[in-house]
Amino acid sequence: MGRAAKIASVAALGGVLMALAILHLSSPPAPDASSLNRIAADARPVTSTVSERCRTATVADTECAAAWEAKRRHFFGQKD
DSSP: OOHHHHHHHHHHHHHHHHHHHHHHHHSOOOOOHHHHHHHHHHOOOOOOOHHHHHHTOOSOOHHHHHHHHHHHHHHHTOOO
């Protein structure tokens, strides 16, 4: 096999591999039943804690204001 034939075969093999990689990356992922079960198992039960209730509060609430202030102090590393 000559030098030109080797170069052509390596180029053709590289082109095939590149085409396969592009096809693999462009195809949508198959749904995985185990990941759906894992998500359902990790789901928290619905509770009405202060922070969850305060996320959707539309009026001023002293309990929510205190909770957000405590979260802010914790985030910035300030002492109580």
